[in-house]
Amino acid sequence: MPSRPVARPSSVPSGVPIAVLHERVNQWYADEGRKHLPWREPDCSPWGVFLSEVMSQQTPLARVEPIWREWMARWPTPAALAAAPPGEAVRAWGRLGYPRRALRLHEAATVMVERHDGQVPATPEELLALPGVGAYTAAAVSCFAFGIPEVVVDTNVRRVLARTLEGKAFPHLTLNRAEAQLAADSMPADRESANTWNVAVMELGALVCVARGPRCDDCPVADLCAWNLAGRPAYDGPPRRGQSWHGTDRQVRGELLRRLREAHAEVPLGRLEDAADDRLQVMRCLDSLVADGLVEPLSGSRYRLPV
Numbered sequence: 452m453p454s455r456p457v458a459r460p461s462s463v464p465s466g467v468p469i470a471v472l473h474e475r476v477n478q479w480y481a482d483e484g485r486k487h488l489p490w491r492e493p494d495c496s497p498w499g500v501f502l503s504e505v506m507s508q509q510t511p512l513a514r515v516e517p518i519w520r521e522w523m524a525r526w527p528t529p530a531a532l533a534a535a536p537p538g539e540a541v542r543a544w545g546r547l548g549y550p551r552r553a554l555r556l557h558e559a560a561t562v563m564v565e566r567h568d569g570q571v572p573a574t575p576e577e578l579l580a581l582p583g584v585g586a587y588t589a590a591a592v593s594c595f596a597f598g599i600p601e602v603v604v605d606t607n608v609r610r611v612l613a614r615t616l617e618g619k620a621f622p623h624l625t626l627n628r629a630e631a632q633l634a635a636d637s638m639p640a641d642r643e644s645a646n647t648w649n650v651a652v653m654e655l656g657a658l659v660c661v662a663r664g665p666r667c668d669d670c671p672v673a674d675l676c677a678w679n680l681a682g683r684p685a686y687d688g689p690p691r692r693g694q695s696w697h698g699t700d701r702q703v704r705g706e707l708l709r710r711l712r713e714a715h716a717e718v719p720l721g722r723l724e725d726a727a728d729d730r731l732q733v734m735r736c737l738d739s740l741v742a743d744g745l746v747e748p749l750s751g752s753r754y755r756l757p758v
Contacts (some may be wrong), residue, residue: 458628464714467615467676471651471672472591472637476655477644477648477651479655479671483658484650489516490519490594494729496528497597498528500571500592501559502523505552505588506519507587508587509548509549516626518543521543525543530564533561534554536757537758539756540557541554541708541712541745541757546709550705550708550745550746554743555583556583558583562580567593571592573592573593573599574599575590575601583733587603590604599694602631606656607653607656607660609634610651611656613676613679614676616637617678618678620683621686672751695698700736701715703727708745710723710726711754711756717749719751720753723737723754745757
């Protein structure tokens, strides 16, 4: 749960000197972090930061950047996106995955226009009230767009803290209260350091302390890391199954949306029902896309993106 930094103890329960941890991770980010990403540029607008945070959920940044640039060129403000048909947002989403995010972005832009004079709201409370915005996105936008040092906790942050401070190979499958508290307790007290820490520890998890094959030899805190010092014990928690793709409903939904995006017109059912070998699966996925608001059914068994 996001909270602003307060005075921290000199070390967390593992005995790791937290001030040294902050200093090294923040310095590593200054030297090695991907500051060339456009949403990390000092002149990036809050809207650009907001877009990047929504787009990068469960999506590699290398795939996000070209789509982000296209969106910013086409819809540089919330008002520009809100004025476009929602189907255009879905079309422009391309193959980023989880396309409902495109609709939520359109809805959020509309709310920004209606309630916030076309601006991205700054506070976590206002951000949480936007469609599709959860605790992570609200905290991240508050921090990265407005310099409010909320506690930002994503999968990468959780993994770094689990290894460094708890001596575990992986965090729990889902964020729990204890992990949220650990993240809050690990924040620097100084505002500027806290804001840097939020992006730095996230970046460390994305580039060095990765899930598979962590690059401990390149880690700035390897000599402090409880997991590394314990000999990198194997994970002994619940199974962590990777997500399959081929033959899944997600793949079929993606193929249906691809055909609708590329058509730029109404599409008859006959051009959709062979999106998978199993026609019943196709129809089930098509129905789910309609239920999610991503596809509009028309008379004569025709479909289109929402307008």
